[in-house]
Amino acid sequence: MGNILSCESRTPAQGPVKVEIHSTKANSNVQHAQAAYTEGIFTGGSFAASLALAWLHPHAASALLAALNSGAVVYGTVKRGHKTHHVLIGSGSVLVYAAGTSLVFPPALRLGALGGLALAAPSVTAWVAVRPFLKEQFQSSGVFHVFSEPTVPLSEQLKHFRRIVGWAADDSLIWVGAYATLIAGAITSSAMPWAFTKLVETVTVPGTQMRKPILQLTAAVILGACISSVQSILFAEGATRMSVRVQKDVMSNVMKQETQFFESTQPGEILTQMGASASLVKVVQGLIPTAIRAVVSTATTVIILCQYDVRLAMICVVAVPFEVLSSYAYSQYFQKYNEKVQSINVKSGAIVTEMVTSVKTVRMFAAEKEQLARFWKSVDELIKLRRANNWVLAGSGLVDVLLPHLASMMMFLYASHLASVGRINAASLLTVSMYQGSLTSAFQKIMSIWVNWGSMLGQTRKVFELMDRLPDQIPRGSYVPEKPLEGGITFRNVTFAYASSPQPILRDFNLTVRPGELVAIVGHSGGGKSTCVNLILGLYDAQEGSVEIDGIPVHRFDPKYFYSKAVSVVSQEPILFSNSFTENITLGMTDVPQEKIEAAAQQAFAHDFIMKTKDGYDTQVGSRGERLSGGQRQRIAIARALIRDPSVLLLDEATSALDGESEAFVQSAIEELMKGRTVVVVAHRLSTIQRADRIIVLDKGVIVQEGTHAELVQTSGVYKEMVKRQLNSEDVEMLEATAGSPGHMGQSNADSG
Incomplete structure (x- = not known):
């Protein structure tokens, strides 16, 4: 390789470039050889482990592992460039290892050690074989393009959140009342299973009067309904006011922009962003209330279950970190996905605006098909992206269902154990069962908070950019002259x-x-x-x-x-x-x-x-x-x-x-x-x-x-050529001859007009 490099370097003009290419190839070949060497030893070791396992523990599974490892050795030798002596080195090393384990380790540990090693090569080989195909499919899907988009940094997200809350602060009394009724309603709702359990316990006591507990429970239900009604009115009023304020701020800043901004921005894009600005209201009307309900529900559940057993309460919150992490990961994806969708919607909106406002031109040139084809192209792009997103939604839904239910089932199993040993009675077990459902709902809300926040950011990122954009022009002044201008x-x-x-x-x-x-x-x-x-x-x-x-x-x-x-x-x-x-x-x-x-x-x-x-x-x-x-x-x-x-x-x-x-x-x-x-x-x-x-x-x-006109028609130049294009030659000659006579000029002008 060194000879090749020195030979190429003798060409002054092209030598350095070729040396760089050959050096890159040399490094690549060295890396490939090292990888083949490592993989060969690894594959040989796995193959030897499968043989040792089949010898020491004859079983159908051992035979299957040996067959899979044989296939891995063949694939590595033919496709991956593994050398035979590399495979033999790995095999010999593991055979010595297997012999040592058979003498020292008990059968259970020996089976685990050899089995794990024997599974390694087939698993890695399968992954190496299908990885190019999976990579190609992933890159050709809409999901890959979504993941390639940058996300909004966390500091920027916090800035957006504070800004949204700032809009709501202008109607602080309405929102304070809305959130106060929300918390009261959430507490009332969370306490209902406990109150119902107390009612059941009362029923089981002979001779107990039921009228008072039933009236109390009914009063609680009515109170909860009234609180919910007031809450709905306050949230609706606050959201309406905030929505109007946001759209006013967006449009006010748009109208401050310089003229060239409107020349380079499609009207459909501005209209789309105006529509997307309504999503900002969902933060104070939807996300924050959801978070409050989830926190109140979880806290109430933990407090009530602590009365029965602290460990029962701890099981409730063990899944919360996993919920938060998984939902945050999904929120990052949905942020980029919705930003991509918003970009396509902007393009589609611009096409529709053009078609509708220029419909006469479209019809006069029979261009309906061409214009519709432009629109369908953007629609097809959106469909492709949404189809790819359906798989992500399926995974999100799976996690959304599994994690809460796993936590709930753990809680219920432990509660069943407590009931079996007499720590809690049947009514208490009913309470746990009811809180299991409310806890599942609370955990699903925790997931939806992050996901919806990411979606909202994706939809409104361009809205914030539009609102923060400063006009690229000299600031206008406030000068008003005391007397009318002369007009110079x-x-x-x-x-x-x-x-x-x-x-x-x-x-x-x-x-x-x-x-x-x-x-x-x-x-x-x-x-x-x-x-x-x-x-x-x-x-x-x-x-x-x-x-x-x-x-x-x-x-x-x-x-x-x-x-x-x-x-x-x-x-x-x-x-x-x-x-x-x-x-x-x-x-x-x-x-x-x-x-x-x-x-x-x-x-x-x-x-x-x-x-x-x-x-x-x-x-x-x-x-x-x-x-x-x-x-x-x-x-x-x-x-x-x-x-x-x-x-x-x-x-x-x-x-x-x-x-x-x-x-x-x-x-x-x-x-x-x-x-x-x-x-x-x-x-x-x-x-x-x-x-x-x-x-x-x-x-x-x-x-x-x-x-003046009279002076310019007497002189050869651009003006005279323009006059010639409007008048015939006789008129031009007459103008030149009578250029100094206003009366004749006026007659000629009248004729030309």
């Missing part, structure tokens, strides 16, 4: 890139828009036009530089003031909510007089069609305004901007998706909207941008041209 906009050395692309959209970008100026931003798709609008709106933060209005960075403004007075936008596809016209126009505003709403609608040429609807301004517009035409939705968006009277107006392709008739109405509304404010227009249509005081031409995030 400044981009100062701005560099910006979206999270989905490392390539900056804008790089060291500078632009100044004077107060009251109408500026149009044009350019090819992807050049950064809409990005400029989004940065002015404060929807994104620049990685470098700043965007300012009247010299104040946009992130320093109070958001409520900023979006209700400083800036407003009309986009290509305005979003309307499933509310009334009034609520959509005054979105984000409160206490707006009806007269002001109608005035804004009239300026936006929306009042007439609103009044033609069934309920006027109270008419519901449907989800995303689906009951309105594109032009009507756009006029509602303009009314929404007008009612705010902003200092800065942003128009992002506001008329590009409209037909000629709708555009005429909307254009008139926009003309009204632009009066007396700073306006930034993003558009492709020449009719929209030609009257701008200044036109900014962007290409790949850089200003390549700047000027």
Whole structure:
């Protein structure tokens, strides 16, 4: 091997790599040889022990062991590489050992020593033979993928538990009352077998009056029922309040996240986590009460049984550590399993949300089968995981049943012994029998606590991550100017890139828009036009530089003031909510007089069609305004901007998706909207941008041209090429010839529109 290594090392370029490979192979071969040597001796020894056992104790079982060991020797020699002399060494050693045991040890010990050794090789060989198959099956199952997931550390679990209890603490009086009635009910319930036994003992005494004991027992039952009713009311009320509080906290933190979070997160994922947050209530409504009942039941059982015999009481708790350990192990598994299930549910929810919200598109392209196939794929993944989980559930159920019943049977057997020697009477034996059942139930509850806790953690781990997530943006300020803004906009050395692309959209970008100026931003798709609008709106933060209005960075403004007075936008596809016209126009505003709403609608040429609807301004517009035409939705968006009277107006392709008739109405509304404010227009249509005081031409995030329409059509460049694509050659020549004449320009624009 050394020669191979030195030979390979003579190649300078590849030598080191090959030396490493050969060294690894050499180590592997040495380890394999050592393992074969050890296994060979071990197999030979087991074979010799089986022969000695068959010689000293002739029996069918001895013959079977000898046959199994013979098979182990053959398998090891053929498949595992055991050398014959290794097997002989092991055989000889054990034969000497067997001879010594036959002289020194009594037959019983000799049988145990030789039998145990003779069983070793067949057992190990069987395991070695089936292990690859079992490993392959396990790795291909869903259970393996569950076990490969990391679990939540215990310290993190305690942190989550304290947090959940903290939510409940806001209604501490309700929960104190709920747990007080729970403990009282648990004590009453646990004492019932003892009270019933006393009643039986009374019956066995001749001449005893039964009326009083029966009335006492009946009163106890009625009291227990009343306590249970009050307990149910308190737990239901506390759970309802806590559930609302948790979902409010989750949604409040979601709405604080930066815009790019929503672009990278499916709506179905957020909806799924909102649903999973309800599981947190189960801790205070289910797990803690279960733990209290189990502890009270076990403690009451121990105290009452101590009156008969302390050892009887000790048998009750001997299985508790095993219950806790086994249930903790299962909880770790179920934590990972439910987290995996939750991940699949998120994916399925996202697919369903897409299909439902885009059902028109799906039908127009006859894509039902393809979309359903995506959904069924995620469902099949969930089914596979649950099938694998069924085996774990079976094992969990087996342990859940066996351990409590074993402890109960031990207790009952010992109680039977005490009854046989006269230590307890028949009525007491009945008490023990009844507590045996309650103890079994208590132990099963102990197991369910850990398992359900693990399941809950798996379901809600992403919920906690969502609640703890801090927005990746500059914190918003609280600045509110004393007087209305003038509307000057400044981009100062701005560099910006979206999270989905490392390539900056804008790089060291500078632009100044004077107060009251109408500026149009044009350019090819992807050049950064809409990005400029989004940065002015404060929807994104620049990685470098700043965007300012009247010299104040946009992130320093109070958001409520900023979006209700400083800036407003009309986009290509305005979003309307499933509310009334009034609520959509005054979105984000409160206490707006009806007269002001109608005035804004009239300026936006929306009042007439609103009044033609069934309920006027109270008419519901449907989800995303689906009951309105594109032009009507756009006029509602303009009314929404007008009612705010902003200092800065942003128009992002506001008329590009409209037909000629709708555009005429909307254009008139926009003309009204632009009066007396700073306006930034993003558009492709020449009719929209030609009257701008200044036109900014962007290409790949850089200003390549700047000027008025008349100036830019005289100069070769991106803008002139854009104009040529919209007009025929004769119109272009006319524009160039009459570029300085506003009247002619207006006629040409009208024709082009």
